[in-house]
Amino acid sequence: MTSTLRPPPPAPPRAAAQSPRPGPRPPRRRRSWRQALRRDWQLYSLAVLPLLFFLIFRYLPMIGNIIAFRRFKPGGSIFGDYWVGLRYFRMFFTDPTFWEVFTNTLVLGTLTLLFCFPLPIMLALLLNEVRTRRLKRFVQSVSYLPHFLSIVIVAAMVMQLTSIDGTVNQLVQAAGGEAVPFLQRAEWFRTIYVSSEVWQTVGWGTILYLAALTTVDDDLYEAARIDGANRWRQTWHVTLPGIRPTMVTLLILNVGSFMAVGFEKILLLYNPLTYPTADVLSTYLFRMGFGSSNFSYAAAIGLFEAVIGLVLVLSANLIARRTVGTSLW
Amino acid sequence: MVTVDTAATASESTRSTGDRRRGIRPTRGYRVFQAVNAVVLTAVVVLTLYPFVNVVARSLSDEGYIIAGQVNLVPRGFNTDTYRLVLSDSLFWTNYRNTVVYTVVATLISIVLTTCYAYVLSKKQLRGRTTLVGIAVFTMFFSGGLIPNYVLVTSLGMKNTVWAIALPNAINVFNLLVMKAFFESLPVELEEAAAVDGLNTYGILLRIVLPLSKAIVATMLLFYAVAFWNSWFAAFLYLDRQELWPVTIYLRNLIAGATGAENVGAIAEADEVQAEATLKAVTIVLTTLPILLVYPFVQRYFVRGVMLGAVKG
Numbered sequence: 001m002t003s004t005l006r007p008p009p010p011a012p013p014r015a016a017a018q019s020p021r022p023g024p025r026p027p028r029r030r031r032s033w034r035q036a037l038r039r040d041w042q043l044y045s046l047a048v049l050p051l052l053f054f055l056i057f058r059y060l061p062m063i064g065n066i067i068a069f070r071r072f073k074p075g076g077s078i079f080g081d082y083w084v085g086l087r088y089f090r091m092f093f094t095d096p097t098f099w100e101v102f103t104n105t106l107v108l109g110t111l112t113l114l115f116c117f118p119l120p121i122m123l124a125l126l127l128n129e130v131r132t133r134r135l136k137r138f139v140q141s142v143s144y145l146p147h148f149l150s151i152v153i154v155a156a157m158v159m160q161l162t163s164i165d166g167t168v169n170q171l172v173q174a175a176g177g178e179a180v181p182f183l184q185r186a187e188w189f190r191t192i193y194v195s196s197e198v199w200q201t202v203g204w205g206t207i208l209y210l211a212a213l214t215t216v217d218d219d220l221y222e223a224a225r226i227d228g229a230n231r232w233r234q235t236w237h238v239t240l241p242g243i244r245p246t247m248v249t250l251l252i253l254n255v256g257s258f259m260a261v262g263f264e265k266i267l268l269l270y271n272p273l274t275y276p277t278a279d280v281l282s283t284y285l286f287r288m289g290f291g292s293s294n295f296s297y298a299a300a301i302g303l304f305e306a307v308i309g310l311v312l313v314l315s316a317n318l319i320a321r322r323t324v325g326t327s328l329w
Numbered sequence: 330m331v332t333v334d335t336a337a338t339a340s341e342s343t344r345s346t347g348d349r350r351r352g353i354r355p356t357r358g359y360r361v362f363q364a365v366n367a368v369v370l371t372a373v374v375v376l377t378l379y380p381f382v383n384v385v386a387r388s389l390s391d392e393g394y395i396i397a398g399q400v401n402l403v404p405r406g407f408n409t410d411t412y413r414l415v416l417s418d419s420l421f422w423t424n425y426r427n428t429v430v431y432t433v434v435a436t437l438i439s440i441v442l443t444t445c446y447a448y449v450l451s452k453k454q455l456r457g458r459t460t461l462v463g464i465a466v467f468t469m470f471f472s473g474g475l476i477p478n479y480v481l482v483t484s485l486g487m488k489n490t491v492w493a494i495a496l497p498n499a500i501n502v503f504n505l506l507v508m509k510a511f512f513e514s515l516p517v518e519l520e521e522a523a524a525v526d527g528l529n530t531y532g533i534l535l536r537i538v539l540p541l542s543k544a545i546v547a548t549m550l551l552f553y554a555v556a557f558w559n560s561w562f563a564a565f566l567y568l569d570r571q572e573l574w575p576v577t578i579y580l581r582n583l584i585a586g587a588t589g590a591e592n593v594g595a596i597a598e599a600d601e602v603q604a605e606a607t608l609k610a611v612t613i614v615l616t617t618l619p620i621l622l623v624y625p626f627v628q629r630y631f632v633r634g635v636m637l638g639a640v641k642g
Binding site: 033036040042044049050051056058060061064067078123126127129130131138139141142143145146148149150151152153156157159160166167169170173202203211230256264268282285289298303306307309310314 | 359369380383452461465479500559620635
């Protein structure tokens with residue numbers, strides 16, 4: 001009560017902010033570019049080389065996609081020679097192979113998402129229940145290992161395991177079946193691809209979830225237990241909501257790589273016999289570009305793929321923000 | 330080993346969070362769950378390690394046993410002849426040396442560019458910072474694509490040079506964001522004090538910020554080094570001559586025969602495969618070995634790096 005009657009003491013920070021105002025100059029606006037440059041030119045200079053990198057190796061190729069609309073001849077201008085409009089797009093929309101390849105991309109992308117997204121969550125939940133710290137760490141270390149291998153090595157191992165003399169066929173024969181050259185069979189490609197993808201990514205994928213799991217408030221478990229929730233219900237009602245932001249973020253990122261499905265791995269593992277299920281947009285455009293030297297056509301497919309990928313990420317992000325309030329930006 | 334460990338120690342450990350928050354007395358259902366969990370995790374460990382064991386076994390076996398499908402866990406007809414064969418191949422050594430050179434050059438370029446840009450982006454008051462961040466982040470979700478990149482690299486005359494490997498992938502935006510988050514977490518006061526003492530921006534970065542960031546720089550070095558060590562596609566695309574190849578291409582060419590169109594019938598021709606079965610296994614082992622050797626020591630840095638990225642993705 002008494003304090004309100006007293007004259008207000010001068011607030012030092014505000015006074016300091018107001019004092020350097022000599023006349024009609026407006027108080028504290030955003031610094032102009034000229035001032036910013038004069039003050040921070042050394043900082044900006046550090047950004048020059050990285051910016052050059054982004055402009056040359058990231059944005060120039062984006063502009064280079066213009067060859068999807070222009071006739072490109074090897075050795076000619078990197079932006080093509082003359083306009084052909086949507087010719088290459090019409091070409092692939094009427095190309096039956098394109099639709100086969102497009103379907104394969106969607107199927108492989110969906111399967112990858114279906115397995116490679118939830119499995120790390122499950123593994124993380126299981127690891128979280130391990131009571132021996134050393135054991136937990138051991139399992140973690142082992143499961144991360146495949147992440148560090150080159151795709152070439154992974155492909156080589158897949159080939160060995162699924163070859164006619166490989167372990168998988170030993171098991172098949174032991175069970176009374178007949179040896180199958182799995183990598184030569186189109187109907188097996190999806191299984192092989194997705195399992196090798198799981199093998200390589202599942203352990204590494206748990207890291208972020210395990211980190212998120214440690215941040216779930218212990219009091220929530222306490223409260224749930226007092227309310228009579230058993231462990232399963234605690235997991236369902238406390239743990240999973242607790243790691244939901246992490247799940248959503250990783251789901252969006254997974255959707256982002258949906259269209260680009262393991263191009264390098266498929267390139268190493270597929271062959272003409274498995275094209276009916278293995279050939280995806282990126283491998284098809286690779287063959288169109290480097291096998292048939294039709295760069296413009298290949299660029300058109302690449303642009304199509306990239307645009308769909310971008311649309312997918314943007315929509316996933318938007319949906320996530322609208323529904324669960326978590327998003328990448 | 331794993332199952333026994335769980336059973337023996339399940340009751341004695343009270344350190345993990347699971348115990349603290351869920352009461353001490355395990356119910357019967359929970360004990361069943363623990364047993365199932367142990368089985369599942371053992372399966373994960375076995376399935377993860379099996380391909381490694383298998384490839385080592387094959388690499389030390391006699392070709393005949395491999396063709397007969399008798400090599401799974403242990404080598405049959407033990408011999409190291411194929412190791413000697415591969416290790417005496419001068420191309421193998423040339424390619425291995427190339428891998429080392431490419432990795433070192435590319436990693437150095439990457440770390441310098443990434444550090445500089447991340448430092449700039451971490452300055453919250455900097456005019457135009459949002460734009461600078463946006464320029465980088467946008468490339469995570471939209472890229473020019475294979476063909477325009479190839480046309481660009483070729484027309485810059487970088488084919489058959491180390492630059493074709495190093496420059497087009499110099500900055501990984503994920504790494505950039507991790508580093509930016511780290512720099513943002515450093516106390517501003519230190520830099521302000523250094524500025525008062527007369528250090529310019531470069532001096533602050535080199536003498537104040539970087540010494541405080543050794544851990545993150547080491548992590549980033551590892552991230553980049555592993556990525557370049559493992560990369561093969563850029564080399565496959567841009568390096569035509571075999572004396573320029575990295576070792577991943579050496580391995581790739583060895584295994585490509587197995588799925589290549591022209592070799593589809595080769596499974597029937599035992600002779601061809603016979604010569605190659607052990608050879609492939611040996612090459613896989615020799616290319617994997619360096620990673621397996623350093624893995625136990627560097628693994629935690631990687632995990633830390635990923636966690637840092639999660640703080641502010």
